[in-house]
Amino acid sequence: MxxxxxxxxxxxxxxxxxxxxxxxxxxxxxxxxxxxxxxxxxxxxxxSALARSLKVKNTRTFGMLVTTSTNPFFGEVVKGVERRCYEYGYNLILCNTEGDIARMHSNLDTLLQKRVDGLLLMCSEVDNEEFNLFARHQPVPTVVMDWGPIDFPSDKIQDNSHHGGYLATRHLIAQGHTQIGCLTGPLDKLPAQQRLSGFVQAMEEAGLTINKSWIASGNFECEGGEKAFEELYARGSLPTALFVCNDMMAMGVINTANKKGISVPNDISIVGYDDIKLAKYITPSLTTIHQPKHRLGQQAVDTLLDKIQSQRETNLIIQLEPTLVERDSVKKM
Structure with missing residues (x-):
């Protein structure tokens, strides 16, 4: 050579x-x-990229830790990250944590040993763990994305989940629904907590009773929606509408309701959350809360580059605002 x-x-x-x-x-x-x-x-x-990196003391490479999930939400965010890295001439090393703490730490060690210039974290399993990120390595600039660790000192890019939950519930109320339930994600995760709190605020502002029998939790996957809806169904009477805290769970609910002869939206209306690409192609097409997933990925890379180039020590919190997308899964009463 x-x-x-x-x-x-x-x-x-x-x-x-x-x-x-x-x-x-x-x-x-x-x-x-x-x-x-x-x-x-x-x-x-x-x-030689290695020789160049040793000389200029950077590798033009970012590392990203992401939770493995069947939820296309993660893939759409990663697509935004990859596109922005390509535009800036950076490489991206993507590591799936498989939801496993040991694998997460192994991946993290590998990325830091490869001298990545910065880290993007989008791995929700570390929420309740002591995240001693740089125990064996020098710190590198880090941006935590939505679904990342909550208290870790870094820049953060996040969705305003409380407002999204509020928008979803306000829409159901505006369509004349008064009997409204909520199927949340796992309540040890901040997005699930915030979406539920948005639901509660909208209900209280409208003077509507919150029936605890119409609230259940799932795991943010299709089977979580199925399981949560089965819980509600076993408790007796159903509400006329449900705010389901992500689209994957909402699809599980629609499928399960259909098997029981319950029509969406004629018998029960549903609003989801995320606006994944599949949401407009299911039957009925899903009214949902749009998260700017591609922009979330782009903003994370922009913020990481700003942190590297400016060498600032302060940490930013950047919040992206959700919007309502109306489709066919909500019936006007």
């Missing part, structure tokens, strides 16, 4: 001249630049 010394010898210039031509760090005459680039092609020379 050709080296930079081979290119320099072939052209009859110094290695520093070759470096300046390739990195555009200093003016080099057009004639020499042309000869250097021709030699690079002729010798099939590829600059």
């Amino acid at each position: 050709a080296t930079i010394k081979d290119v320099a010898k072939h052209v009859g210039v110094s290695t520093s001249t070759v470096s300046h031509v390739l990195n555009k760090t200093r003016f080099v005459s057009e004639d020499i630049s042309t000869r250097v680039l021709a030699a690079v092609d002729e010798l099939n020379y590829a600059p």
Whole structure:
């Protein structure tokens, strides 16, 4: 494999001249630049990323830890991260934690050993763990995304889940519903807590009774929605409407209700949360709360780059606002 010394010898210039031509760090005459680039092609020379990183003390690589899930929400956020990294000329090393604490720490060690320039964390399983991030490594700039650890000192990009829950419930109330239930995510997770609190605020402001028999928790997956709806069904009478705290659970609810001969929205109306791409293609298409998932990923990369380039020590909290998307799963009373 050709080296930079081979290119320099072939052209009859110094290695520093070759470096300046390739990195555009200093003016080099057009004639020499042309000869250097021709030699690079002729010798099939590829600059060493490792050598460059040792010299400039960065790798132009970010690491990302993400919880494995069947929820397309995560994939849509990662797509935004990958696109932004590509636009800025950064590589991304993506690690799935598989929901496992030991695997998370192993992945983290690997990323830090590879000298990534920054970290993006989107792994909800660390919420209740002591997250001693840099026990064996020097700290690196870090951005925690929605579903990441709550108390870790870093920049944070998050969804205003309380307002999203409020918007969902207000919409059901505006459509004439007074008997409204809520199927939450796991209540040890901050997004689930906040979406439920938004539901409670909207109900209390409207002077409506919150029936605890119409509240149940799931795991933010389709089977969680199925299980939570089965709980409500076993308790007796159903509400006329449900705020289901994410789209995956909402799809589980619609499927389970259909099997029991319960029509959505004629018998029960449903509002979901996330606005994953599948939401508009199910039957009925799902009224839901839109999270700007692609922008969440982009903003996380932008914030991480700002932290690196400005070398600021203060930590930012950036909140993205959700919006209501009306489709066919809510009936006007």
